[in-house]
Amino acid sequence: MYFTDRTDAGRQLAARLEHLSDQDVVVLGLPRGGVPVAEQVADRLGAPLDICLVRKLGVPFQPELAMGAIGEGGVRVVNDRVLRETGVSDRDVAAVEERERGVLRERVGRYRGARRPVPLDGRTAVVVDDGLATGATALAACRVVRARGAARIVLAVPVAPHGWPARLGGEVDEAVAVREPEFFYAIGQFYTDFSQTADEEVIACLDRGHAAHGGAARQADEDPRG
Structure with missing residues (x-):
């Protein structure tokens, strides 16, 4: 095991990101499990904390296997290799996407409430x-x-498979991981405690970040572009 829990993982990851402390940074956690990790990074960098809401599109008969993902603003990513290997039809993909879009909309309201996203421009x-x-x-x-x-x-994670930046297709400017093991089965194998993060914990993290960086949050509330 590399990490006791997500808080420990976040602290270890934050130590790898100190070179960003002099930049105008916004830290965005992926709900749910990424948010407590991101909170530790934001605290270490003295940066505002926000979320980036995305939903995995799981293969219908193997939901833990991602065939793609969707995000706010209509963003959609499909893994053509997984689709070929599993034989999932376009109709099945559309059904999964429709369901996950509904979850995404619901979580936007649950996690953000009346707050606008922190500006990233x-x-x-x-x-x-x-x-x-x-x-x-x-x-x-x-x-x-x-x-x-x-x-x-900057895409930052506590653990990722060896050679993982090659999977990102040039979408990021910097990729940071604390550990990059050769033998990688599932993320949870590297945590002593990898229990599911509750919605209440996500909201509590965001509330603490809002309180610590009220100025940034107010700017987001007032910025019509958010």
Whole structure:
């Protein structure tokens, strides 16, 4: 095991990102498990914390296998290799996407409430998750933040398979991982405690970030572009 839990993973990851402390950074966690990791990074960098909402499109008969992902703003990423290997039809993909779009809309309301996203125009966006497996969700997240005007994108995770930046197709400016093991089965194998992150914990993290960076949050509330 590399990490006790997501808080420990976040602290270890934050130590790898200190070179960003002099930049205009916004830290964006991927709900749910990426948010407690991102909170530690935001605290270490003294940066505002926000979320980047994306949903994995799981293969219907093997939901844990990502055949793609969707994000806010209509972003959609499909893994053609997984589709070929599993034989999933266009109709099945559309059905899964329709369902996940509904979940995405519901979570936008649940997590953001009345708050607008923190503005990203011209800033460095640090996209954080609790690990990277296929990369589909992270790729969707990076495209979302690029579309929102981020000048530079850093994708940061505690653990990812060896050689993982090659999977990102040039979508990020910097890729950072604490560990890159050769033998990678699932993200949870590298955590002592990888229990599911509750919605209440996500909201609590965001509330603490809002309180710590009220100025940035107010700017987001007032910015009509958010």
